Amino acid sequence: MAMLELRNIDAGYGRIQILHDVTIDVSEGEVVCVIGPNGAGKSTTFKVIMGFINYLGGEIRFEGEDIVGKRPDQILGYGLGYVPQGRIVFNQMTVRENLEIGAYIERDAKKVKDAMDYVFTLFPRLEERQKQLGGTMSGGEQQMLAMGRALMTRPRMIMLDEPSLGLSPRFVTEIFNKILGLAKEGITIMVVEQNAARALEIADRGYVLELGRNRYEGTGQELLGNPDVRRMYLGG
Amino acid sequence: MSNWEHLRNFVVLAAAVVALLFVPPIFSIYIRSFFMFMMLYVVLALSWNIISGYTGYVSFGHVVFYGIGSYATGILMVKAGWHWIPTLFAGAAVSGVFAAFLGYAVLRLKGPYFAIAMLGAAEGVRVIATVWESLTGGGDGIGFPNVENSWETYHAMLILTIITIIVAYWVGHSRFGIRLNAIREDEIAAQSLGVNTTFYKISALVLSAIFPAVGGGIQSYKVLYIEPDSEFFILVTIYMKLFAMFGGKGTVIGPILGAVILYSVQEITWIKFPTAHLIAFGLFIIFVARFMPRGLMGFAVDRGWARKGMVH
Amino acid sequence: MLGAFLAVAYALPFAVGIYTESVFFDLQWLADFTTVLLNGFMQGGVYAMFGAGLTLIFGVMRIINVAHGETVMLGAYMTWSAFFGLGVDPLLALFLTLPLAFVWGWFVQKVLLNAVVGGPELTPLLMTFGLGLVMIHVVEAIFTTDFRTIPYLPDALRLSENISVGRNRLISFVMATVISCGVYIFLKKHRIGKAIRATAQNADVAMVCGINIFHIYMITSGLAAALAVAGGALVSIQFGFNPETGIFYTLQAFAIIVLGGRGNFIGAMIGGVMLAVMESMISFMVPNGTAMVELAAYGLMIFVLLIRPRGLLGEKTD
């Protein structure tokens, strides 16, 4: 059974429908990427899962549980973490405080401490910089902090929205390596990416969306080698 | 809007004017001054509406223009010995020029900052009126020589009201007003579609500053005594704002309706409950802001009793 | 630019003082001046405290609460009632009034403001304006418009032969500092305080971290109301008050947060002290000073808004 199931999702902002009948499955332990040209509705898919935009129809299940209409704190409680786009960290707070906020729903200090240690082993650089303000870190470090913050609730699955956006090539490589590292830890991963080539290289499976509709799906390598996918980005 | 509709509206206005000319003599001085103050609030609400209803720059200190007009009349009549009528024009001019300078500065501020900057401006001018004793008589105010002038002032207020309504009507049915509305709706879009927003905003503020100044002048001559705390009383701003919002900001008929209805209500309740009506007005502002932001006229439009928009 | 402006602003009272020959620079005058500055500084601590309340609300919700000054006024009446009604010491009364204030702020947020956060910014402005009007006239209905004072430690503490500080001012300053620091530490260290700061920085991401932001809004409003009521209590033992004094405090609080940078807690502290010192200088050196004091707040506010809208310590992205 799939860990996260999206069935025939329709969704949009106000009067504008962005997603039309989108279906995506993510099985436990998989790395799934969602790619597609600008305006394909990739990030919108995450926003509808988190309940940030108008849900118009379809089914969303996490481990069999219907999560439509749930608040973000409830969704986190189910073990589904989310890293929003644009490496947004709390600029005026230290790295450590950022991580503590990530564990806001956890009231047990011992568990917060364990989660912090866990994040520090995954991202040693965050431990070195734990007193630094989030806003003064480089783009790549901020992305790691955003990921670490989402891991503070020890989710079984994590959703990453455009982790490479605006990063220099060196950091893009580092971030993708970290994502592979999380997968090795047994965390199920769904990633939305603009940098399709990179995302498909690390993904077990991928979905291609165009203008809010499913276009292709297959293994990462299949899609990477498919000239139609490549061409689709430039029309025709 | 067809010419026929314009004609109909003018007939209604003319009928109201005739009624206001010939009905009050039947009643007492009390009723006459009740109508006079009601007209004053029609003028004030319509003026506030030009900058705040059409342009969306909500002023929390519009009493400043009213106070400037009152003081212009007071100072020029009592200290300079002018006849009261030219002082009204002088007050309008001073107020308009002040509005242009003030507007150039504070109309760059948006939303709450403009609102509170205007509140600050009004309080600031009140303090100056209190402190500058040689000109304004300070906290003691200015007393006028006692004369019976209830007819003169009544007619002056009627003329001012007619002029204000005609100007408001023009604003409300012209491309000038539409451009002010465009600024309210989306200032960046308005700029990108050819509206020199700075010019239009300042024009709107100047226009909305002139009539309250004349009204303030007439009022000061009527009551024959002015002091800073009454001429720059924040309650005057509250009335302007509430009356226009209640009737429907951004319309011509709304502020008139709002002023007529609520001024009557407050006049009736005032007698029985001096502070209760202000508590009620406070609750009323909350209610209107939250649940009927487009006022009575919005209510009418939603039910199809009035057409949407200002030009047709 | 702002620095130059402030330098001019602070030099202005001196200039007027010299022009009107009320400034002498002899020993006696300098001692008086020091007394005035010291008292102004202490009053600044109280301003800073209720200014911080307004900045907190703005920082978290982007709302200007124009009833904030009325809450200060309410605090003064609560303290007055406790003093004359129950015979409670004004400082001890804080243990009673602050929880009440918190509940009041919480309640106002839940009933009135939660529904309009994030909507058109003028709606909460108008609503809190209406709320302020209600508060003024309810208090007026109960207490009338008479000015009231609380006689509390009115004697002065002599620091030297010529320099003295009002004992009530000193105590107010100490209390205000303790309360402001308490709130600051709460914001820095406590789990909920951190959540408040997180919500202020980015409400969407705070939600994704599992924070119920509406809950945070209510706590914030409660805290802000408590700061205002504490301000009212400390003002009430120094100055007379009546139901209509609230507007003045709203404008002062607004000037403080404009000066310090909207949403900036430390900025509000600095802004509060700067405003109070400026006011005390004006009242000391300028003829008709006590009336002109009000101009300080309006003048500073409008000029800072025009010259540098983000304030002294405001963020660039404002």
Next chain:
Amino acid sequence: MSNGAGEIALSVRDLKKHFGGIKAVDGCSFELPKGRISGLIGPNGSGKTTTFNLLTGVLAADSGSVIYNGENISGLRPYQIFNRGISRTFQITRIYREMTVFENMLSASSMRVSEREARTRAEELMEFVTLTKLRGEYGGNLSYGQQKLLEFARALMTDPDLILLDEPAAGVNRTLLQNLLEHIHYLQEDLGKTILIVEHDMNVIMNHCEKIFVMDYGVKIAEGLPEEIQNNEHVIEAYFGH
């Protein structure tokens, strides 16, 4: 109307705009051929909308120039640029929500023409985009597609020579899109207007633009005919990653 081959309608030279450390537009140059439909494309965050805002004066450029009819219009206010004959639409529509369709149209008329002329022009344009029936409806009550049409028609009120369209196809259904594209072609072919389109929908760009400019990281990385762009390795890399 002349379709003067080879003439330049608008020339952008070395335009720069930085936001803090972010180089949104970093030395971009291109020339729009007069009387043609051109397209401006690029991945998310490549600086297209910033470029639009620089051309129309909504943002002030740090450096560089925009030459239109022999005049450097960079640094002019938006309404001045509009009054020189450059009109635009917005990525997310900016129609006036609490004004009627007719008022939206009239708001953009030039104050130099009489009210009667302005009304006639508004009526014609509403007819042109089939919104006449909705003339008395609030802009905010229109469907998103209708709002797009209204914004498009409103941009034509002053009969501009250069029309900048920011994502005209986003959120518009197929029928309406077809309708809109026909209007755009009519403006270009029959009235000789110059048009620049920013668009994510590559089918619109590739099938309707004669010349395409591609931006990435704030600079122009390619320009050419649709086929050239579709086969350009740099462009494919910019979009697909590498």
